Amino acid sequence: MTSVEAGTMSNSCFSGLLRGVWLLWQAVLVVGRGSDPWEVPPHHFSTSSNLSESLQWEPHCQYRHLQDRVKVTTDIPPKLEGTWVSTRCEVRPGPQFLTRSYSFQPNRHFHALQHYYSDSSCGDPAYSLLIRGKIRLQQASWITPGGTEAEHHVTKVGIVVHSISAKQTLAARLPQTCTDVSLDRVEPGKLFELFNTRAGRGCLAALGFSMMEMSLVRVQTQHHSHGGKVQELFLGDIHTDWIQRTLHRPTGYQQPLQNAMHHIHPCPVCAMVYRSSEKRPPVLPRSPALPLSLDGRWVSQRCETRPNVLFLTRDFTFDSGRQAWEGIYRHYSDPACSQPTFTLRAFGHYAQGNPSAKILGASEFAFKVSEVRVTAMDKDIVKLLNKTRPGKCGLAGGWEEGAEQDLTPTDGCTVLGIKLPHKEYELLKMELDHRKHLLLFTGERPTDGTSPDRPLRRPTSFQAPMVLCSGGDVQFAHSGKQLKLSSGAEKVTQVVLLWFASVLCSRLCVY
Numbered sequence: 001m002t003s004v005e006a007g008t009m010s011n012s013c014f015s016g017l018l019r020g021v022w023l024l025w026q027a028v029l030v031v032g033r034g035s036d037p038w039e040v041p042p043h044h045f046s047t048s049s050n051l052s053e054s055l056q057w058e059p060h061c062q063y064r065h066l067q068d069r070v071k072v073t074t075d076i077p078p079k080l081e082g083t084w085v086s087t088r089c090e091v092r093p094g095p096q097f098l099t100r101s102y103s104f105q106p107n108r109h110f111h112a113l114q115h116y117y118s119d120s121s122c123g124d125p126a127y128s129l130l131i132r133g134k135i136r137l138q139q140a141s142w143i144t145p146g147g148t149e150a151e152h153h154v155t156k157v158g159i160v161v162h163s164i165s166a167k168q169t170l171a172a173r174l175p176q177t178c179t180d181v182s183l184d185r186v187e188p189g190k191l192f193e194l195f196n197t198r199a200g201r202g203c204l205a206a207l208g209f210s211m212m213e214m215s216l217v218r219v220q221t222q223h224h225s226h227g228g229k230v231q232e233l234f235l236g237d238i239h240t241d242w243i244q245r246t247l248h249r250p251t252g253y254q255q256p257l258q259n260a261m262h263h264i265h266p267c268p269v270c271a272m273v274y275r276s277s278e279k280r281p282p283v284l285p286r287s288p289a290l291p292l293s294l295d296g297r298w299v300s301q302r303c304e305t306r307p308n309v310l311f312l313t314r315d316f317t318f319d320s321g322r323q324a325w326e327g328i329y330r331h332y333s334d335p336a337c338s339q340p341t342f343t344l345r346a347f348g349h350y351a352q353g354n355p356s357a358k359i360l361g362a363s364e365f366a367f368k369v370s371e372v373r374v375t376a377m378d379k380d381i382v383k384l385l386n387k388t389r390p391g392k393c394g395l396a397g398g399w400e401e402g403a404e405q406d407l408t409p410t411d412g413c414t415v416l417g418i419k420l421p422h423k424e425y426e427l428l429k430m431e432l433d434h435r436k437h438l439l440l441f442t443g444e445r446p447t448d449g450t451s452p453d454r455p456l457r458r459p460t461s462f463q464a465p466m467v468l469c470s471g472g473d474v475q476f477a478h479s480g481k482q483l484k485l486s487s488g489a490e491k492v493t494q495v496v497l498l499w500f501a502s503v504l505c506s507r508l509c510v511y
Helices: 003-010 012-033 164-173 176-181 201-206 268-274 379-386 488-508
Strands: 050-053 071-075 082-085 090-092 096-104 109-117 125-140 148-161 191-196 216-223 229-235 257-259 296-300 304-306 310-319 324-332 340-355 363-376 404-406 422-432 438-442 466-468 473-475 482-484
Touching: 082 268, 096 268, 125 164, 148 164, 191 201, 363 379
Parallel strands: none
Antiparallel strands: 050 071, 071 216, 082 096, 082 257, 090 096, 096 109, 109 125, 125 148, 148 191, 148 216, 216 229, 229 257, 296 310, 296 466, 304 310, 310 324, 324 340, 340 363, 363 404, 363 422, 422 438, 438 466, 473 482
């Protein structure tokens, strides 16, 4: 969203330093305690195979969609057997629009379906890929705590093109050698083998195809008070740079797939994806885009994982009347977000631009950060910040654990990668979840740590959505100005009424 997120979450020097410290600590643990590949550091988890995580980071904001606190457990090693499906139309950098259905067998074989679409609603199928291969779990990840490293081997990839126009689009993208050999013989609706262990690798690279997501795996289960459960499969993140995608070894995650037998309810998309095949892709229902109404407080739904070993939660407040925003980024050292390292508070203004030409329903924004405050919550972070040169990161030598410092007088903090003032180009959209609760999607951060500080670097995909908090009054901490905002229920009602009106207009109005 901002230079705070871009800088603190992806600054190469700082991330490299944190990763180096983490790897060194892991090496000490392995030397001192043995080399069991599933041995997990005790300061992050218990010794149980089912690891319980409590949402200690949850802000004082009542989530309307949670009746009780949900217990979350993580299996190490993860249990992959079964079928895992998308819960919505997914957006990958590019953008690419797809749904996924991955099935894993006890003998380590997997069967994966990726359905690609020409529209952001996943209503117009372009082509489907049928991928077969093997996966072998290796060890608990040294780089990304809570994850498991894995090796995969793709043996076959088949393609089914669903229309003549999709075939023409693919022909323009693929190299001449690939189109001469394969696409000329592809007929819509018929499966054609695009790759096997002997040939076709160049065709896959031209499609931006990679199963490197299977290099990092995490399975977790939400246990609800009513006795039900939701199982989620987190696979490695997709690089935001198309060229780097096929070589990228992930350290973060995509949005999770859910177990076809244990998923959210209701979930019509889950059922459609589960019943699909390479020749019968799911056609998701089209819905008019929700109008963007940012006013209020939006928070993370879970502990979020970013590339380069970063765990955090986000807490945003918007005031459209003043076009002002406040963002709170709480950083942690563990995937349960229970061990805080530092917290950043950013303040600034924003301006809404044109509707996105690439993603229907999304809008372009520009965000300016003018003030940042940091609170170090860990003694090692305090030592690091106190070693910075005068005038480079707050009051030199004045950092204390738990005490907030204003970075505005020093124009940011070089070691955290924060530069003030700073402007970024963003992409936002809103959706309703399966229970008709409002979700806010913000642009995905560049994997390489750069900042979207110019229009050409504007994101083309999204981070995990944030949910609208319920409750009325919201206060901007840096100004003390009290803002009277609509309650969560009232805001949802207003947006849903606008959405319903747009549905009626799309069906009844004549232009």
